[in-house]
Amino acid sequence: MVKKFDGKFTWVIENFSSLQSKKIYSDSFVIGGCRWRLVAYPRENDNNYLSMYLVSDDMSWYAAYKVRGNVYFNITMINQLSKKLSICEDSEHLYDVLSPFHRGFESWIPLSKLHAEDGGFLLNGELKIAVKVQVSDVSAEHRDASDDALVGVSGEIKKTTKLLRKTKETMDAKHGFQILPSQERFVTSMENQVGMKFVSVIQNFSFMNTEKCYSDPFAIRGFKWRLLAECDLLFLHLYMCINDCPPFPSAAIKVRLTIVNQLSEKLSILKESEHYFEEKSPTWGCAIPTQILAEDGGFLVNGDLKIVAEVIGVPDVSDESIPLRKLEVNGFHVLPSQVQSVRLIFERHPETAVGFRAKNQYLRTTFMNFLLSLIQTLYQPLQELSSEDLVEADIALTYLRDVGFKVDWLENKLDQLKARKEKERACEARVQEMEAQLHDLKHKFEIEKAELSVTRAPLSFNDFV
Structure with a gap:
C-alpha cells in the first residue's frame, strides 16, 4: 500500500505593502516527516510579479537520512472577498537526498493585481497564502546502524516480501x-x-x-x-x-x-x-x-x-596520463580539476567550512560540489543569467548556511551581481530608447537632406523670365 502524508499550512503576511525585504520566509511546518517553508520574493524580479517557492527547510534531516519520495503541492493566494477569485497553482516532483527540494513559480501573480484596491487579495495590509502538501512513498533509512527501530521496520519489510514471494505463483x-x-x-x-x-x-x-x-x-x-x-x-x-x-x-x-x-x-x-x-x-x-x-x-x-x-x-583504460581519482583539500575529496578552485576558496575564506560537521566523505564531497556549481553558475556572462537563476542561487545559499557553511562572502558577491543585473536592465532600456530616438532622427535627417537637395536645385533662364 502506498504511504501518503497530507498536510496544510496557512501563511498570513502582515503589513505586506510596507515590507522592504526582497525575500521573506514563512514559519516552518512539518508534513511527511520533513520540515518545509514557503519563500516569497515580492520585489526581486524584472517582471513585477510575486514569486513563490516551497522549500525543504531541515538540511540536517537530509544529511542523516537517505530520502526518496514524491511531492505534490498546491499553493493558493486567498481572495479575502470571494474565495471563487482565489488563485492557485500546483506542481508535482520527485526528490531525493542529492537534490534538496525548492520548487515553485517565478512569475506567479502580478504585483499590480495583488495591490489593486478592492481586489480582495490585500485586505487591511494582510496577504493570506495556503499551501497543501502531499508526500507519498517516502523511504527513510537512517545511516546509524544502531537505530534499532528502523532496523526493525526494515526487517518487517523483508519478512513481508518473503511471504508474498512464497504465496504467489x-x-x-x-x-x-x-x-x-x-x-x-x-x-x-x-x-x-x-x-x-x-x-x-x-x-x-x-x-x-x-x-x-x-x-x-x-x-x-x-x-x-x-x-x-x-x-x-x-x-x-x-x-x-x-x-x-x-x-x-x-x-x-x-x-x-x-x-x-x-x-x-x-x-x-x-x-x-x-x-x-x-x-x-x-x-x-x-x-x-x-x-x-x-x-x-x-x-x-x-x-x-x-x-x-x-x-x-569513461576514461580510456590504457590512458596513463589520467591523474589520481581523489585528492584531499582541507578535508574534502575533490576531482583533480577542482583542486585549484577549492584551494583558492580556503585561501581567501578559510572560515568557509568551520561549522560544517558532516563526517561522511560522500556528503562532504556532495556539498562541496554544490558550492562549486553555485559559483560556476554565478560567473557565467551576465546576459545569460536569468532572474530565476538569481532566485535559485539565493535558495542554494540558504541550504549551504543551514548545513554549516559560512558563505557571507558569496552572499555579498551575489548582491553585487543582482545590482549589476539591475543596472544591465536599466542600460538596456536606455539603449533601446536611444535606438528609437536615433531611428527617428535618422528619418528626419533623410527628409531634411532631400529638402535641402530640392532647395539647391539650379535655376534656369526660364525661371526668371
Missing part, C-alpha cells in the same frame, strides 16, 4: 530468465546494444518479484557492465555494476539509467550521476517508487519493463 523460467541455484534471475533475451547505450527488456516483471534480475554482461569502452533490477514493497531499485574488474576506471564515470514509458517517451524517467567505480564501490543505482508500475501507467506493458543504460563519459 512461481514464474516460468522460459520467459527471458534463467533460474540459478541461488534463485537469482539473469535476463537472457530482449537485449540490444547500440553504441554507448544498452537496452534491456525484463519480461514477466512484477513489483512483487523480490528476486534479483541481472542482465547479460555488456562492454563499453573496455569495461564490462551489468544491469541489476530488484523490487521491495515501496521501490524499484536499478543498478549499474562494473563486472570482471580490475582494472577499475581511473576517474569518475557519468552514467545514466532511463526507465522507458512505452506509451509516451516524454514520460520516461531519467536518472544520472557521476560515480567512482572502484573495488569497494563497484555499483551505482537509483530507486523509483513502485507506483509507476501501476496498470496503464506505461512503464510496465504486458509484463515488460524496458530499461536503457548509458555510459556517457
Whole structure:
C-alpha cells in the first residue's frame, strides 16, 4: 500500500505593502516527516510579479537520512472577498537526498493585481497564502546502524516480501530468465546494444518479484557492465555494476539509467550521476517508487519493463596520463580539476567550512560540489543569467548556511551581481530608447537632406523670365 502524508499550512503576511525585504520566509511546518517553508520574493524580479517557492527547510534531516519520495503541492493566494477569485497553482516532483527540494513559480501573480484596491487579495495590509502538501512513498533509512527501530521496520519489510514471494505463483523460467541455484534471475533475451547505450527488456516483471534480475554482461569502452533490477514493497531499485574488474576506471564515470514509458517517451524517467567505480564501490543505482508500475501507467506493458543504460563519459583504460581519482583539500575529496578552485576558496575564506560537521566523505564531497556549481553558475556572462537563476542561487545559499557553511562572502558577491543585473536592465532600456530616438532622427535627417537637395536645385533662364 502506498504511504501518503497530507498536510496544510496557512501563511498570513502582515503589513505586506510596507515590507522592504526582497525575500521573506514563512514559519516552518512539518508534513511527511520533513520540515518545509514557503519563500516569497515580492520585489526581486524584472517582471513585477510575486514569486513563490516551497522549500525543504531541515538540511540536517537530509544529511542523516537517505530520502526518496514524491511531492505534490498546491499553493493558493486567498481572495479575502470571494474565495471563487482565489488563485492557485500546483506542481508535482520527485526528490531525493542529492537534490534538496525548492520548487515553485517565478512569475506567479502580478504585483499590480495583488495591490489593486478592492481586489480582495490585500485586505487591511494582510496577504493570506495556503499551501497543501502531499508526500507519498517516502523511504527513510537512517545511516546509524544502531537505530534499532528502523532496523526493525526494515526487517518487517523483508519478512513481508518473503511471504508474498512464497504465496504467489512461481514464474516460468522460459520467459527471458534463467533460474540459478541461488534463485537469482539473469535476463537472457530482449537485449540490444547500440553504441554507448544498452537496452534491456525484463519480461514477466512484477513489483512483487523480490528476486534479483541481472542482465547479460555488456562492454563499453573496455569495461564490462551489468544491469541489476530488484523490487521491495515501496521501490524499484536499478543498478549499474562494473563486472570482471580490475582494472577499475581511473576517474569518475557519468552514467545514466532511463526507465522507458512505452506509451509516451516524454514520460520516461531519467536518472544520472557521476560515480567512482572502484573495488569497494563497484555499483551505482537509483530507486523509483513502485507506483509507476501501476496498470496503464506505461512503464510496465504486458509484463515488460524496458530499461536503457548509458555510459556517457569513461576514461580510456590504457590512458596513463589520467591523474589520481581523489585528492584531499582541507578535508574534502575533490576531482583533480577542482583542486585549484577549492584551494583558492580556503585561501581567501578559510572560515568557509568551520561549522560544517558532516563526517561522511560522500556528503562532504556532495556539498562541496554544490558550492562549486553555485559559483560556476554565478560567473557565467551576465546576459545569460536569468532572474530565476538569481532566485535559485539565493535558495542554494540558504541550504549551504543551514548545513554549516559560512558563505557571507558569496552572499555579498551575489548582491553585487543582482545590482549589476539591475543596472544591465536599466542600460538596456536606455539603449533601446536611444535606438528609437536615433531611428527617428535618422528619418528626419533623410527628409531634411532631400529638402535641402530640392532647395539647391539650379535655376534656369526660364525661371526668371
